[in-house]
Amino acid sequence: QVQLQESGPGLVKPSGTLSLTCTVSTSLKNYYWSWIRQSPGKGLEWIGYLHSSGITSYNPSLKSRATISEDTSKSQFSLDLSSATAADTAVYYCARDRGLGICDYWGQGILVTVSA
Amino acid sequence: EIVLTQSPGTLSLSPGDRASLSCRASQSISSDYLAWYQQKPGQAPRLLISGAFNRATGIPDRFSGSGSGTDFTLTISRLEPEDFAMYYCQQYGSSPRTFGPGTKVDFK
Numbered sequence: 391q392v393q394l395q396e397s398g399p400g401l402v403k404p405s406g407t408l409s410l411t412c413t414v415s416t417s418l419k420n421y422y423w424s425w426i427r428q429s430p431g432k433g434l435e436w437i438g439y440l441h442s443s444g445i446t447s448y449n450p451s452l453k454s455r456a457t458i459s460e461d462t463s464k465s466q467f468s469l470d471l472s473s474a475t476a477a478d479t480a481v482y483y484c485a486r487d488r489g490l491g492i493c494d495y496w497g498q499g500i501l502v503t504v505s506a
Numbered sequence: 507e508i509v510l511t512q513s514p515g516t517l518s519l520s521p522g523d524r525a526s527l528s529c530r531a532s533q534s535i536s537s538d539y540l541a542w543y544q545q546k547p548g549q550a551p552r553l554l555i556s557g558a559f560n561r562a563t564g565i566p567d568r569f570s571g572s573g574s575g576t577d578f579t580l581t582i583s584r585l586e587p588e589d590f591a592m593y594y595c596q597q598y599g600s601s602p603r604t605f606g607p608g609t610k611v612d613f614k
Binding site: 433434435436447449450451483485488490491492493494496497498499 | 541
């Protein structure tokens, strides 16, 4: 059983950077690791993924504001979302991606509010 | 990007009923790369089906997926009380991956 846990600030100021970390109970090797968010207005939205080889892919809708990185020594991967606005307020999930986009293990989610 | 439409928005049924949930894509999904997720309030989505019809590990056989191209269906053969939840389809055949808006299965 793979466990994931999101952590980070629950409140971010407008124009600031939203930064979250996902801690995984197993090695990051050989899998893709995704960030997905859910807001009342936009539903579920895939943000991007990182493969343990270093490959990344992002949703173009985020207009290059998202960066996903990893710290394999800590079995963690992170999301930075710059120039945050109220539209980025959402529950953010990290998930293991089996490849091809099938997310079989998810964290419990963390609510991030963008507000002054 | 591929837009997914789910219908109906809400399905009001009773335990023991059969549920049929539809997911329609704005263009053909390559290799039938479509997944279904279940989500309960306050919880993360849970993978039910991938590849249009392959049940994920531990998913009861009352859940089944079908369809191809642009039209897909999730069927729950006999609803159990724990099946009343939101259901989302997701395509992963082209980037960006996209999700449908969901169908809520609630008690009649």
